[in-house]
Amino acid sequence: MAGLIPQRFIDDLLNRTDIVEVVGSRVQLKKTGKNYSACCPFHQEKTPSFTVSPDKQFYYCFGCGAGGNALGFVMDHDHLDFPEAVEELAKRAGLEVQREDSRPGQKPRQPVDSPLYPLLSAAADFYRHALKSHPARQAAVDYLKGRGLSGVIARDFGLGFAPPGWDNLMKHLGGDSLQEKAMIDAGLLIENAEGRRYDRFRDRVMFPIRDSRGRVIAFGGRVLGDDKPKYLNSPETPVFHKGQELYGLYEARKNNRDLDEIMVVEGYMDVIALAQQGLRNAVATLGTATSEEHIKRLFRLVPNILFCFDGDQAGRKAAWRALEACLPSLQDGRRARFLFLPEGEDPDSLVRKEGPDAFRARISQQAQPLADYFFRHLMEEADPATLEGKAHLATLAAPLLDQLPGANLRALMRQRLGEITGLGSEMLGQLASAPTSDVPPTDFAPSHDDYSPSYPPYPGERDDWPAGQGRKQQGKKPWQDGDNWKGRKAGQRREPPSMPPPRSGAGAGVEPPTLSALRTLLHHPQLAQKVEDAGHFAAEDDTYTQLLVALLESLQKHPQQNSLQLIARWHGTEQGRLLRGLAEKEWLIRQDNLEQQFFDTITTLADRQRERSLEGLLRKARHSELSAEEKLRLRALLSRSEIPASPGPAGT
Missing domain, CATH: 3.40.1360.10 (Dna Topoisomerase Vi A Subunit; Chain: A, domain 2)
Known part of the structure; x- marks a missing residue:
């Protein structure tokens, strides 16, 4: 079976797990009101600022900002990767971890008992033995001694020797064609276009690569002769992903x-x-x-x-x-x-x-x-001795500083940037939150696999939201003609910038309506069922809106999800940290007109999308003939523009 852990299993596991028991087995907790407190296990402190909420099933440290659910705590406290933490919680709950096929086009990862592990271990033993006893070993021994290495270090790192020749390892480990196929999967053999199979590593000093449990998952080889490349690594395999090790x-x-x-x-x-x-x-x-x-x-x-x-x-x-x-x-x-x-x-x-x-x-x-x-690096590119250089320096630095999750460090580095450039904190804040590109948003659907996932990029935020009114009428769609948004195809990713932090505090301005809508939806997930189709405003290029769309679609697909399960879907990402922060600050939510404000934002988003579609079609009509389908859509959009806002959400 492939190695993906289905989301439904993670949801069920978290529902069966009590975070108080998980944290309490590792940290001495003290009951304080309805919550529990302790000195934070993630930083040194004398006064307890670490809180565990049994109601929210969350932990949070007011000193260092660490926080999350039971799965995140086990990952951070026990220094485990995502699948290892799932295994740990599943063992505690008496469950066997379920796995399913991976997504289309993605190389499947093997379960923890992959047959490749013993095969790679046997190869490591062969290379170590060859370093001690193979007739051609002297060149490898001389190389290691010439680098000043002792036998103890060679033993500790499991160093070995791949003898010259095409099939030493294949003869040692090989048997039938199935065994050789497994050796190919493990990166130990190569099969050429003619179907010939031979050892990948030949006449090289061998460096076994181990995972966090000490299992050999791959090799690096340093050539002893004149072959190229000088260093050769194992290829990507079901158990080896070089970008993570x-x-x-x-x-x-x-x-x-x-x-x-x-x-x-x-x-x-x-x-x-x-x-x-x-x-x-x-x-x-x-x-x-x-x-x-x-x-x-x-x-x-x-x-x-x-x-x-x-x-x-x-x-x-x-x-x-x-x-x-x-x-x-x-x-x-x-x-x-x-x-x-x-x-x-x-x-x-x-x-x-x-x-x-x-x-x-x-x-x-x-x-x-x-x-x-x-600052030294950026000042080499932007000379702060000139006004132009100061402006360029601020433009380069501010968006990078905005990625810092540590509030104190971010504030101090912004202060230093202000001292260098002479710009005030308000101007630097505007630079940090300015849109970074006009690239269309990418597919935002979250998923969990054997490691904390990496997510596509999100363009810069906007908060120039116009006032809007109206909601979905019962039994009637308020929008039918907005262009459905489609994300970039799988694989078309860029380096993901950080999710912009929510603005709060004195001088920070009004909280963007989409952020308020996110907060409301997180604490009142049942509202998602009253939204007709989030796809009608999915083309919004705002980060918070894209996350709002993802939450709405997830809740509409799985109505039984609670806040904990929603946040777990984005654990380990910038979006997850944003959602966690919203969950922890429930007291900031205004209880009056919550639903009204939520649907005002939804309707505003849909109206903006409809207006963009209308403008696009009118612009095209000025220069070329519209198709029959486009004419129908234009007629529908024009008629919709005259329909007044509806008085309230469905069922009200």
């Missing part, structure tokens, strides 16, 4: 029970050379740029990340990509630093040249806090 993470956690900081470097040998010198907290990405998924995973383990890159142009480019990936995860209490090494040096060469103590001193003295690196 970090080399050395298992070993770092195994050797450090109290990890406080993880160092991100660029290569296998950097990780191993640092470990050889006693710095056993380094990890490396696997031939990919540092991603948000990498950052989220690391921040679930430690509060501090140190990026260590070469000082050349490529290293600085990689560092800036890493900074951008960090921003959406930088809650207050988390820290990222950047260390650039001298030209021509990497961690492997430098730590062997100057020793571990000097390397630690270099980190202490030269590592730049994220805020310092952020």
